[in-house]
Amino acid sequence: MSAAVWIALTSLLAWLWLLLGQGFFWRTDVRLPPGRDPRVWPPVCVVVPARDEAEVLPRSLPSLLAQEYPGRAEVFLVDDGSSDGTGELAAELSRRHGGLPLTVTSPGEPPAGWTGKLWAVRHGIALARTRGPAFLLLTDADIAHAPDSLRSLVAAAEGGGYDMVSQMARLRVESLWERFVVPAFVYFFAQLYPFRWIAVRGGRTAAAAGGCVLLRAETAERARVPDAIRQAVIDDVALARAVKGGGGHIWLGLADRVDSVRPYPRLHDLWHMVARSAYAQLRHNPLLLLGTVLGLALVYLVPPVAFLAGLAAGAWAAAVAGGLAWLVMAATFVPMLRYYRLRGWLAPLLPFTAFLYLLMTVDSAVRHYRGRGAAWKGRTYARPDAALEES
Known part of the structure; x- marks a missing residue:
């Protein structure tokens, strides 16, 4: 099999594992558990x-x-x-x-x-x-x-x-x-x-x-x-x-x-919300950044690319693997859209949003190395180790 088929199959296997082996993360029925009124309500x-x-x-x-x-x-x-x-x-x-x-x-x-x-x-x-x-x-x-x-x-x-x-x-x-x-x-x-x-x-x-x-x-x-x-x-x-x-x-x-x-209201506002802390989530580690970018590409971008390119080139194995992975991805996203009272037609567009998040994560790292990392309302925070050295 060609490299394209292997990559598409790897993406499909990743989605099957995410579907069944990642704590059923895609379900939205984890709500506040049933309570018990205490005899005396605590302050x-x-x-x-x-x-x-x-x-x-x-x-x-x-x-x-x-x-x-x-x-x-x-x-x-x-x-x-x-x-x-x-x-x-x-x-x-x-x-x-x-x-x-x-x-x-x-x-x-x-x-x-x-x-x-x-x-x-x-x-x-x-x-x-x-x-x-x-x-x-x-x-x-x-x-x-x-x-x-x-x-x-x-x-x-x-x-x-x-x-x-x-x-x-x-x-x-x-x-x-x-x-x-x-x-x-x-x-x-x-x-x-x-x-x-x-x-x-x-x-x-x-x-x-x-x-x-x-x-x-x-x-x-x-x-x-x-x-x-x-x-x-x-x-x-x-x-x-x-x-x-x-x-x-x-x-x-x-x-x-x-x-x-x-x-x-604007993409700029959402971009800043994510980019201000995304690289901190990766502990300011360039290797973790690289792994995250590659992982996002494999899991979210490969399925639609393999499906569409496979159809165009007549590479049916890649198209089928990519299409199935895309289908599983979209299906796991539907419950979250319903929770937000949005229509299911947005589910197949998740790769586009994931690509935006990939760019936001890279931008977060760029901001960090330019000294504009975790900025929020007029304050910019250094890495934790840098803050300790200053104090």
Whole structure:
């Protein structure tokens, strides 16, 4: 057989393995587990790090303040050096909407070796601990919660004996580019970190979704969170590893009533979202970058190329292998499209989106070597080892 046929067959075998051997990552039925109402609802503190979030705060913060929680709960919004009046707006929203008590505070600029978000989280957790909470809810400023969100999270944690429960908020898919890129983003994440494997006690797979993390306060203290992960750009995965590495039981799944309200209307916006941290995910390792590029090409680009080129050249073996691989790929993507209430005709276009992600990953590495790596809202973070040397 020709090299083209062998490559197409290898891609097909990769997809058959992904279909059956990667924790059924493509299924979207991993939702918040059934809860158990505790006899006495434990106190909860909500910590919201926020930097220049005035645009989204009116659609997210009122939903937190309106939580229908039977126990004691309060919200700490940590203004991380905003220049758009985020803190003042938060206080005004609290006066206007009422609900849970709100404290607005600011920790100042982060010292060397800390990301701004984690420095803000550290400050918020320190204040929250003075209230003696049993749980901490770490949630982003662009996340809107249904009125029963906090109650459901606590019930799930208590019922399942979890030390950490995290939900991947449903991202916005209103613009054309959001529809192309966002469902694939969650699909790729689940492929890297199959949700079913995350909940296995003693398993190696650990991940969380930083927009919505309920964490036992004693677990956070035992895992030295956030100090132990203070340099992490991809802080949610680092948090999950710290908790699970310390023997904690964690859970991650898709959300039904927790939504991100942040818009990404242009391809440029989505590109920056991915490129700012993609190379950090690869630990700034050129060999891992090369392997990732080759892997993306083999798994996502070979099937349509083999199918179309095989048909054009009359190379039927390559066309059949490529077509079957493309079919399996599209079929595994359909559940995610349905979760986002999008039409299935987008599924065969996944190779196009994967090619965009390949380019974003390469661009992330280019930005890193040009000194513009993990940049977010006016801050650029060095490699963790570089940050340690500076401190």
